[in-house]
Amino acid sequence: MDITRKxxxxxxxxxxxxxxxxxxxxxxxxxxxxxxxxMPGIVIAFKEYTYSGGVFGSDWNGMENFRxxxxxxxxxxxxxxxxxxxxxxxxxxxVISVLVAVMIAEMAGKYFKKTAxxxxxxxxxxxxxxVSAFFYNIFxxxxxxxxTLLRSLxxxxxxxxxxxxxxxxxxxxxxxWKGIGxxxxxxxxxxxxxxxxxxxxxxxxxxxxxxxxxxxTLPMLKPxxxxxxxxxxxxxxxxxxxxxxxxxxxxxxxxxxxxxxDTLVFRSMVFSNDFGMASAAGLYQSVLCFILIYxxxxxxxxxxxxxxxx
Amino acid sequence: xxxxxxxxxxxIIAFIIVGIVGGAAIIPFVMLLVGSFQSEDSxxxxxxxxxxxxxxxxxxxxxxxxxAKIIQSYGVTxxxxxxxxxxxxxxSSMAAYVLARKDVKYRNPMAFYLFFTTLFSAGxxxxxxxITNYLFLRNTISILLLSGMFNVLYILILRTYIANxxxxxxxxxxxxxxxxxxxxxxKVILPLLKPALAxxxxxxxxxxWNDWYTxxxxxxxxxxxxxxxxxxxxxxxTTFAKQxxxxxxxxxxxxxxxxxxKLALTVVATGPIVLAYPFVQKYFVSGLTxxxxxx
Numbered sequence: 001m002d003i004t005r006k007x008x009x010x011x012x013x014x015x016x017x018x019x020x021x022x023x024x025x026x027x028x029x030x031x032x033x034x035x036x037x038x039m040p041g042i043v044i045a046f047k048e049y050t051y052s053g054g055v056f057g058s059d060w061n062g063m064e065n066f067r068x069x070x071x072x073x074x075x076x077x078x079x080x081x082x083x084x085x086x087x088x089x090x091x092x093x094x095v096i097s098v099l100v101a102v103m104i105a106e107m108a109g110k111y112f113k114k115t116a117x118x119x120x121x122x123x124x125x126x127x128x129x130x131v132s133a134f135f136y137n138i139f140x141x142x143x144x145x146x147x148t149l150l151r152s153l154x155x156x157x158x159x160x161x162x163x164x165x166x167x168x169x170x171x172x173x174x175x176x177w178k179g180i181g182x183x184x185x186x187x188x189x190x191x192x193x194x195x196x197x198x199x200x201x202x203x204x205x206x207x208x209x210x211x212x213x214x215x216x217t218l219p220m221l222k223p224x225x226x227x228x229x230x231x232x233x234x235x236x237x238x239x240x241x242x243x244x245x246x247x248x249x250x251x252x253x254x255x256x257x258x259x260x261x262d263t264l265v266f267r268s269m270v271f272s273n274d275f276g277m278a279s280a281a282g283l284y285q286s287v288l289c290f291i292l293i294y295x296x297x298x299x300x301x302x303x304x305x306x307x308x309x310x
Numbered sequence: 311x312x313x314x315x316x317x318x319x320x321x322i323i324a325f326i327i328v329g330i331v332g333g334a335a336i337i338p339f340v341m342l343l344v345g346s347f348q349s350e351d352s353x354x355x356x357x358x359x360x361x362x363x364x365x366x367x368x369x370x371x372x373x374x375x376x377x378a379k380i381i382q383s384y385g386v387t388x389x390x391x392x393x394x395x396x397x398x399x400x401x402s403s404m405a406a407y408v409l410a411r412k413d414v415k416y417r418n419p420m421a422f423y424l425f426f427t428t429l430f431s432a433g434x435x436x437x438x439x440x441i442t443n444y445l446f447l448r449n450t451i452s453i454l455l456l457s458g459m460f461n462v463l464y465i466l467i468l469r470t471y472i473a474n475x476x477x478x479x480x481x482x483x484x485x486x487x488x489x490x491x492x493x494x495x496x497k498v499i500l501p502l503l504k505p506a507l508a509x510x511x512x513x514x515x516x517x518x519w520n521d522w523y524t525x526x527x528x529x530x531x532x533x534x535x536x537x538x539x540x541x542x543x544x545x546x547x548t549t550f551a552k553q554x555x556x557x558x559x560x561x562x563x564x565x566x567x568x569x570x571x572k573l574a575l576t577v578v579a580t581g582p583i584v585l586a587y588p589f590v591q592k593y594f595v596s597g598l599t600x601x602x603x604x605x
Contacts, residue, residue: 013416017411017414017415019491019492020414022492023492023495024404024405024408024409024420026401026404026405027401027465028420028423030401030460031423031462033445034440034457035427036427038436038437038439039432041437041440044436055436055439096331099327100327100328103323103324104328106324107325107328108321109321109325113328115332116329116331116332118588118591119335119336120332120335121587121594122336122339122587123338125584126584127520127521127522129539129541129545130541130576130579132545133342133541133545133572133576134338134339136572137338137342138338140358143353143354143357143358144358145345145357145358148357148359149359177334180335181335185595209316209317209320210320265433266434269434269435269438270526270527278434278435279433279435283433286431289429293429
């Protein structure tokens with residue numbers, strides 16, 4: 001009895017709002033096909049993929065792909081690279097964005113800071129391909145500006161592509177460079193939206209500008225920092241594929257220092273057609289991402305439920 | 311007198327730091343522009359430099375002399391950007407409106423159905439297999455359009471925008487007047503969404519314009535290369551650069567101004583964004599604040 005009533009309710013609802021449900025259909029169908037339909041394909045991670053067999057006809061091989069991923073040493077390498085790079089990116093971009101936002105909010109020179117802000121936002125709009133052209137322009141061994149400058153000063157030119165350590169500094173710099181305009185605006189709008197009252201009274205009490213920033217502005221920014229950092233942490237297993245691929249490409253010399261999960265998956269699939277390794281690494285990443293997002297959201301909810309993501 | 315001193319020191323520090331960051335942001339653009347106007351000889355002899363040595367239009371002449379492939383790429387990119395953004399905004403806001411209507415009983419499960427795709431994805435390999443082996447979308451304009459057409463975040467932002475800024479009574483009174491839900495959306499809701507659509511549309515358009523990744527995975531036919539992918543190929547492969555620029559039989563491989571052409575094509579591919587940027591900046595900033603309103 002209960003079931004039939006429920007069924008009636010469902011049909012009734014669908015008929016009553018049929019136009020609305022039809023209006024949702026294009027987007028619903030899109031995600032069904034492009035996001036849900038690939039999910040059964042996850043089984044490739046547990047198969048020995050052959051072209052003739054395809055996704056469902058290939059033979060099962062249990063955990064063999066994962067074992068290879070682990071035993072080749074790649075798992076640990078790409079996991080730690082992904083996490084370390086993302087931690088450095090997150091720290092550097094948070095510190096510099098907050099610094100820039102606080103300064104822009106307080107400094108004089110209306111036109112100066114407007115112009116600087118416009119400049120800072122510009123890199124956000126260009127593709128990583130364009131950034132790689134900049135990179136070429138600056139760091140190319142034969143003709144790059146850096147080496148041109150070094151040669152004219154009588155110094156030895158540097159070959160950035162055979163120097164893995166340099167990348168550990170350059171990648172964060174380019175990451176911050178591209179994102180600073182975007183993230184500093186987030187902090188700037190938090191500062192601008194804040195209550196000016198405590199600020200004014202601190203001024204009257206004789207606090208200097210550095211004290212006001214330290215005791216009022218920064219504590220006020222804390223919730224925004226915490227939420228953006230937590231959001232960043234939940235994405236820590238997802239690499240900046242476009243940046244790594246465009247700036248570094250497929251460079252064996254640098255692989256140990258700059259290979260992240262995403263580049264490994266892409267390379268294994270596109271260049272070596274190693275679908276087993278690629279799908280195992282991909283599934284490993286998806287599962288970790290899922291756990292992390294849930295974990296972070298749980299932590300945010302505990303800390304302050306207003307900021308929970310969902 | 312002492313009271314102004316802290317402000318003075320602060321401003322000096324701020325001018326230096328903000329100046330350095332702002333300068334660092336713009337200098338590569340200037341270097342690119344300067345480099346693209348150098349003569350090939352000057353680059354081969356002296357390398358790129360910050361200060362222009364020569365003013366030479368050779369590289370640009372080259373690009374516009376043999377433009378078939380580059381114009382083709384421009385056409386592909388322009389098409390997917392305009393068509394993709396239009397379709398994306400129309401269907402996203404339609405879905406968002408449905409999710410915002412309180413009389414739709416299953417709106418929350420539907421929202422979760424979309425949201426779940428941001429929590430868990432099948433990953434690259436199954437997606438690639440589906441597109442190539444089952445949907446046969448390899449080397450089609452459709453995959454360039456479809457990949458990245460909808461972003462769950464934008465749909466949810468639009469839903470929040472509708473729920474917060476358009477009162478339910480508007481839909482209700484239109485319904486009493488006998489309008490159906492689709493025409494309410496078209497005639498009443500869509501016009502009210504303009505400010506939000508302007509911001510989100512710019513982000514979507516930017517995504518299409520800058521997309522090279524989809525082409526890397528699924529496009530091997532040159533006539534379907536989007537601009538950014540053509541640029542990527544030019545930067546990364548010498549043979550492609552020769553193919554791209556040869557066409558004209560009179561030009562031998564040695565005469566190709568390869569170094570400057572790379573920069574000149576980057577300027578041509580990025581120029582429209584940089585030129586449009588000052589006019590659309592405010593929409594981006596307002597888009598960020600729309601995004602920060604939690605739903």
